[in-house]
Amino acid sequence: MILDEGHLIKNPSTQRAKSLLEIPAAHRIVISGTPIQNNLRDLWALFNFCCPELLGDNKVFKEKCENPILRGNEKKASDEEKRVGSDVAKCRGPITLEKAMLNHIVYFLELRECIQPFFLRRLKSEVFREDDGEVAKLSKKSELIVWLRLTDCQRQFYKVFLNSEMVRSSFDCSQLPALTNLKKICDHPLLLTKGGMAEKLLMHIANGERDKFQETSDRISCKISFTMSLLDKLIRDGHSVLIFSQTRKMLDLIQASLLSRGREYLRIDGSTKASDRIKIVNNFQEGTGAPIFLLTSQVGGQGLTLTRADRVIVVDPAWNPSTDNQSVDRAYRIGQMKDVIVFRLMTCGTIEEKIYRKQIFKGGLFKTATEHKEQIRYFSKRDLKEIFSLPTEGFDISPTQQQLNKEHDHQVKMDESLRSHIEFLNTLGIAGVSHHSLLYSKTAPVQVADEEMEGR
Structure with missing residues (x-):
């Protein structure tokens, strides 16, 4: 049995997952670009389907693996929690916890070594090869967080x-x-x-x-105002653009603004018939349709190849980081010959900033659990819980942008084209830009236990 988009069985309590588990099969293969979408139990569910009992019972997995990694991944984790989280993920064997952490010995699942024989992870750079076996030149992808100020x-x-x-x-x-x-x-x-x-x-x-x-003016929404100004330049420069939103109603408002400017567009959302979707996608890919393509993330974010586009605008962030990543990958996939720039729109000091911080936290969990390196602990749980509060620094400043710039600014290397483009963005009254592509590009220093800690 082979499941494409296998992450759809991440919840083992759904009828879909239960029914698939009942089908007898000697071998099971799950294909997914996003095996972890919200938490490590997503990964457990996939392995429970392919390799039952490999990672143990769901409850045991949560207590002995997920929870320690979660605690160790927090920015404000204690040195001991960081060391324990690191050791759990790296599978260094039985770890003794200090008294404040239940004061008893817990034998952690050897997560990485357990899954390694059954977990094949391939990057675009590893499979994008010429017929003669030599590595082909990959187009570049630059992902920018564009920080906007609320009107x-x-x-x-x-x-x-x-x-x-x-x-x-x-x-x-x-x-x-x-x-x-x-x-x-x-x-x-x-x-x-x-x-x-x-x-x-x-x-x-x-x-x-x-x-x-x-008024019907775009000035009510900072996102629509920015998007229209950005499109003016992108279309003038000959680019094709994908615009993703979580909701059809937001696409309606963007569509109304396009119509008021006399701009042509294509659109796919949940109300589009399956037979019509194929025609619309073909029109776009063949270049006979408009260069602007409006899509809802849930419908247009999976399975489609839209490599005609070399610019992607993600209007609103999703709680699930894989949703936005899937949207971006409609354009940046095998067959894309042009450099791609992604604009993720984020409003300063709002719930969107907190959603983005949650995305970063979840992304760090995936890398901590599956790669042999420790990720920078960007945020604490308290950062993620302060949802219903006014921003202490106002709506003009993004603390997340400041933190990411402090962490990564010295790494930024831009060609003249990208530098010029960011200079243009800054003329549109934005609060600033962060380089999303640099997330997880640095590793945290490995926490080394001292003699006293090892003796406990």
């Missing part, structure tokens, strides 16, 4: 919503509705249509901002 209208909505009853009540029940509305404000306040939320918030907003909200 005055968005700031008003954001502040008012944080003081709303929905946010206050979310501490006692599900936080998902409140989180979703915060994300909508970062995209465009007009997305707050369910239950008359926009009208309720408008009652608490100054008259001047109410007037702006009634």
Whole structure:
């Protein structure tokens, strides 16, 4: 049995996963570009399907492997926790925990060595070869985080919503509705249509901002305003562009702005018939269709080859980092001959900044668990929990950008074309740029236990 997009069985409690496990097969193969999407139990589920019992029971795996790696991956982890997390991932055998960490001996699963014989990881650079066996020249991919400042209208909505009853009540029940509305404000306040939320918030907003909200101008949304300005240059310079959003409604607003400017576009979302999708993709790839392609991340982010595009705009970040990565890989895949630039739009001081920090944390977990090197611990759990709070440094500054620049600025090497392009971005009133491509490019110093610690 061979499963493509095998990460779809990451939840073993779903009917899909249970049904597949019941099908008898002498050999099982899972193919996935994103084996870990949210936590290490995703990896456990895939191996439980392919190699039952290799990583033990789900509960045991969580207690003896996932939890120590999680603790050791935090920025504020103690030296002992970092050492334990490192040893767990590297499988250095039985580790003695200090008293503060349950005061008993835990024998950790030898994660990396266990999975190594059954885990084949191939990079594009390893399979992209000429017929004669020599390595072909890969096109380059530059991923930029473009930090945007909320418009005055968005700031008003954001502040008012944080003081709303929905946010206050979310501490006692599900936080998902409140989180979703915060994300909508970062995209465009007009997305707050369910239950008359926009009208309720408008009652608490100054008259001047109410007037702006009634306008159809792009100035209401920093993302649409930036995207339109960026497209003006990209299309003028002859580029083809993919624009991904999590929601159809945001694509509707982007589409309306394109139409108002007389720009042609193609589009695929959940309402597009399967037969129509093939025609639209072919029109784009063959160059007969418009150079702007609008897609929802869930529908357009998997399985499609869209190598005509050499620019990708990810309008809003997903909690699951693999969702955004899959979107980027529609353009940057085998067959792409042009250099690709990715623009990930992020608003300063908002929930999006916290989503991005969560993405980085999850990405570090994957590399810690599967590669023989320790990742920089960028953020602590406290950083990830401060969701419903106004930014202490305001909406004009991104603490994440400052931290990433401090960590990686000295590594930045740009050719003249990319440097010139970033200079152009800075003329559009953005808060700054971070180089997403440099994440995990440095390893953390290995934590060496002293004699006293080893003697415990």
